[in-house]
Amino acid sequence: MISQDMIRLGTSKSVIRELFAYGLQRSQEVGSENVMDFSLGNPSVPAPKEVQDAIIDIVKSNDPMVYHGYSSSQGHNGCRKAVTDNINKRFSTDYTQDDVFMTCGAAASLNIVFKALTSSPDDEIIVLAPYFPEYKVFIEGQGAKMKIVDAKSDMQLNIDGIKEAVGKNTKALLLNSPNNPSGVVYSEKEIKELADFLSKKAKEYGSPIYLISDEPYRELVYTEENIQFIPKYYDNTIICYSWSKSLSLPGERIGYVLVNNRCYDSTAVMAAVGGAARFLGYVCAPTLFQMVIERCVDVKPDLETYRKNRDMLYSGLTKLGYNVAKPGGAFYLFIKSPNGDSEDFSERAKAYDMLVVPGTTFGAKSYVRLSYCVDTQKCEKALPIFEKLMKEFKK
């Protein structure tokens, strides 16, 4: 008998992927221009030209023994230095390259950190709903328990709920702002409140509570003040980053873990990060792309399409009477089903060849997720369908 758990994981259906596959099928039947597929959170803006230029230049003018060779497991010095220079410049911090561990993307970063921190099966990691569904696979896979705290009705941090949930077994709290699936950026006021509470509790218990900040969308925000840097508020912060969204490189599997240099016992935490990466078989992050990042770390993401889509949909939907969480970043809108049933909403939209993901997948059963990383035309075509749907609900 082989692992039944792994067979189950390998064959379990993803609602998102199934919707996407349905969309492809409908596109063949009715033409792709007639299918409004808002299911996938896949960047719709190509990687900036600087990335292509960097690849070609590295390949043409460098030694393949270097750019295709192993890097150290922690990552190329030049790349890590470029990453910390960029952060230090923007957030007035004083990191060195030793505070960063390069990884094969955000999923790798998260698994590595969960494994590094978990020392007992009683350890709990608090996740704030709505949340990215793979969190559960990763946290439980690395041996900890996942404890869920629902967001407030505006999708902001539910400090009271967190206060109730934190206990002696709380090893970490996982923060994801800008949030997938809601697109919400947590307010500075509430992040400070959270930080104060966690500090107090850690003191009370005599052991640190880590804040794991999952930040693939950090740079995808629509007003400058929305760019947050969590270690400013809380010392025991570990950042999991990825360039999948900010440089549109999801297939290249490149990201990092940053252990804040004011984090409790940061040297031991970084050692455990290295051990966990080894344990999970991540030999090193892809070398060529570490060198690309070294050159492109300061390139800003192209937000124009996303901004246009967001503005049009958010104002259109609210005018139609929809309750939409205030979208501060990422490329998602979280829309409340007028009858509170997201499965029903998703099914009704499907009848018009418009695909939105029921929030049940994300632990929020009355909302649907709309990913607006698509052609603007599709967003224009979607609004009249939302209008028809609202009329249906009001019948």
Added chain:
Amino acid sequence: MISQDMIRLGTSKSVIRELFAYGLQRSQEVGSENVMDFSLGNPSVPAPKEVQDAIIDIVKSNDPMVYHGYSSSQGHNGCRKAVTDNINKRFSTDYTQDDVFMTCGAAASLNIVFKALTSSPDDEIIVLAPYFPEYKVFIEGQGAKMKIVDAKSDMQLNIDGIKEAVGKNTKALLLNSPNNPSGVVYSEKEIKELADFLSKKAKEYGSPIYLISDEPYRELVYTEENIQFIPKYYDNTIICYSWSKSLSLPGERIGYVLVNNRCYDSTAVMAAVGGAARFLGYVCAPTLFQMVIERCVDVKPDLETYRKNRDMLYSGLTKLGYNVAKPGGAFYLFIKSPNGDSEDFSERAKAYDMLVVPGTTFGAKSYVRLSYCVDTQKCEKALPIFEKLMKEFKK
């Protein structure tokens, strides 16, 4: 408290890496031309020009949304088809792309397979010494037990030892031919004997015993008949492959798992492979390099330097009276310490600025590993040192 196991893994010293670091330090002191560093198994031949051409062509003439985008978790269709076409052509098999799962390199492949197969903490995976030291980290990490069987004195398969070791808890046997660290290619006769024995035992126990074939060196052989394809001999074979050595791409983390289509319940095994990849956070293999592999899968490795080094060292060392395992492939020589003590041999060599790895690291305490993936000049300079060392031992 965070994970003490991970801290230990992250800070435990690797004998190989320490020797390598010592070599770098000595190079600064006495000049790199005077240090014979045979410690690392890192390709010394650059990736073939076809790889560079493929990268540049893909970046210049394709859509970044495709070549930097997510692939499916199993991998790009075109890449998997190219891989199976190559195998079918060379080994007269009838695989389809669904038999292959693209991974982030050999370490990922191995972890994924160990996780997919292990269903109980009693499960045992048999490893044949001498062996790659990370096997222990990976097997135990994925929840199984590692059971070691020593090789015969010529480093060939020890069928009698395997017969003693196989029992009801044997989930799999891990085969690595051409072997790291010995460079030995297992003989066809003995592989057949092994296959017959495992088939008989599986029948007796009423459950399959898998042969996991770790093949990063499959193409690095010095006579054509040494290219082996294990599924020809044994149905329940799962191949873990990587292009790190054959195309000199160790930093790019690209490889695959092939589940033989005649393997027992192969569909369930492939589903578990997919589940394990997801569980470990391997979202997909790097997309750009999947497309590179699609174009370069038929490119043959450049073996000339390795062959020259091997021939010179093997004939030189045997003439000096050294007992060296017959090197059929990879880029390693496994040399018996004249006094049977590999640590002592390595230390004595170090006094001449020649770095070879004690076999204790690989579970074979009387041999040292010499990696001849270096400039031929270094091999020429090494022989007189080996001569001096032999004289010392004879004193």
